[in-house]
Amino acid sequence: xxxxxxxxxxxxxxxxxxxxxxxxxxxxxxxxxxxxxxxxxxxxxxxxxxxxxxxxxxxxxxxxxxxxxxxxxxxxxxxxxxxxxxxxxxxxxxxxxxxxxxxxxxxxxxxxxxxxxxxxxxxxxxxxxxxxxxxxxxxxxxxxxxxxxxxxxxxxxxxxxxxxxxxxxxxxxxxxxxxxxxxxxxxxxxxxxxxxxxxxxxxxxxxxxxxxxxxxxxxxxxxxxxxxxxxxxxxxxxxxxxxxxxxxxxxxxxxxxxxxxxxxxxxxxxxxxxxxxxxxxxxxxxxxxxxxxxxxxxxxxxxxxxxxxxxxxxxxxxxxxxxxxxxxxxxxxxxxxxxxxxxxxxxxxxxxxxxxxxxxxxxxxxxxxxxxxxxxxxxxxxxxxxxx
Numbered sequence: 001x002x003x004x005x006x007x008x009x010x011x012x013x014x015x016x017x018x019x020x021x022x023x024x025x026x027x028x029x030x031x032x033x034x035x036x037x038x039x040x041x042x043x044x045x046x047x048x049x050x051x052x053x054x055x056x057x058x059x060x061x062x063x064x065x066x067x068x069x070x071x072x073x074x075x076x077x078x079x080x081x082x083x084x085x086x087x088x089x090x091x092x093x094x095x096x097x098x099x100x101x102x103x104x105x106x107x108x109x110x111x112x113x114x115x116x117x118x119x120x121x122x123x124x125x126x127x128x129x130x131x132x133x134x135x136x137x138x139x140x141x142x143x144x145x146x147x148x149x150x151x152x153x154x155x156x157x158x159x160x161x162x163x164x165x166x167x168x169x170x171x172x173x174x175x176x177x178x179x180x181x182x183x184x185x186x187x188x189x190x191x192x193x194x195x196x197x198x199x200x201x202x203x204x205x206x207x208x209x210x211x212x213x214x215x216x217x218x219x220x221x222x223x224x225x226x227x228x229x230x231x232x233x234x235x236x237x238x239x240x241x242x243x244x245x246x247x248x249x250x251x252x253x254x255x256x257x258x259x260x261x262x263x264x265x266x267x268x269x270x271x272x273x274x275x276x277x278x279x280x281x282x283x284x285x286x287x288x289x290x291x292x293x294x295x296x297x298x299x300x301x302x303x304x305x306x307x308x309x310x311x312x313x314x315x316x317x318x319x320x321x322x323x324x325x326x327x328x329x330x331x332x333x334x335x336x337x338x339x340x341x342x343x344x345x346x347x348x349x350x351x352x353x354x355x356x357x358x359x360x361x362x363x364x365x366x367x368x369x370x371x372x373x374x375x376x377x378x379x380x381x382x383x384x385x386x387x388x
Contacts, residue, residue, distance in 0.1 A: 024066035030095040031059040041097035044133030049091040058087040062096035069106035077107045108158020189354040204270040225269040280319035300328035300378045329377040
């Protein structure tokens with residue numbers, strides 16, 4: 001099986017003219033077989049003529065140009081048609097006459113220029129030899145009409161193959177474009193989740209450090225927190241780059257145990273009061289659910305820092321047998337909250353849209369909106385064991 005595949009690959013690497021030549025050679029050899037003389041296409045009913053030097057010229061014209069039937073389909077069709085006319089007007093009726101159908105099909109499939117004009121020119125070129133054959137052979141006009149219809153069918157099959165090939169190419173192009181768009185969206189979403197959180201925390205901590213110049217111990221603690229956050233950002237970015245490197249599977253995407261608590265502690269160091277509750281025991285295999293739950297908490301806490309700084313915030317994660325439930329909310333009547341969308345809170349809404357997409361892909365449910373008593377609530381229910 002491997003040898004066959006290797007031979008096919010070698011064959012595909014050959015020039016297209018080399019791959020098209022064997023068909024022409026096969027018809028040419030068949031035309032020289034004495035037992036096959038007179039068994040080719042017969043238009044006009046002329047009596048068979050013995051094989052001679054002119055028959056060799058006719059056979060060569062009908063067979064050898066088939067080698068360029070895909071590279072130069074117009075030239076191939078013209079030469080084959082001339083050889084076919086010579087064959088029929090001389091009464092050889094060679095097996096090489098089959099090459100005309102091949103040339104017509106190839107021209108219909110591969111001709112690029114003058115595609116609309118070509119059928120008209122071919123039809124006009126068919127009239128003179130048809131009239132000559134009808135006068136010499138005396139065959140009824142219906143025979144010539146039938147032959148013309150057969151030639152038109154061969155051209156039509158080629159045109160259908162061309163349109164099918166073009167439709168497949170367009171489909172592949174659309175699929176490739178959709179794949180590239182999905183990949184770019186996924187990368188942008190990962191970068192947004194990773195970079196925005198850490199940078200926001202660093203900015204908040206740096207702003208707070210400006211007011212701690214009179215308290216060296218607290219200033220040193222704030223600067224240490226900024227350094228820790230930067231190192232975690234670097235680690236997360238490296239993990240993200242690993243995902244773009246061939247050979248890294250989906251397992252690299254799952255955050256290590258304890259990262260939720262680390263995330264909450266990082267947000268607390270940035271000055272945001274966060275209450276954290278985690279219920280239940282994570283399942284042994286959660287697929288992508290853990291990662292999505294982590295991203296929901298990460299994005300919601302990031303926006304709480306940006307748009308509801310200082311407001312009491314709470315995070316609740318519940319691990320069920322088949323579902324992970326995540327809730328992140330802020331208290332009070334602030335103008336914004338976690339994942340607050342669009343211009344209402346000065347954000348782009350990309351984070352909210354990204355969270356919704358992540359949860360929807362896994363078949364979960366997602367909601368984000370203002371709480372009746374004030375504040376903002378993000379809630380996600382994610383099926384455990386979802387495929388990566």
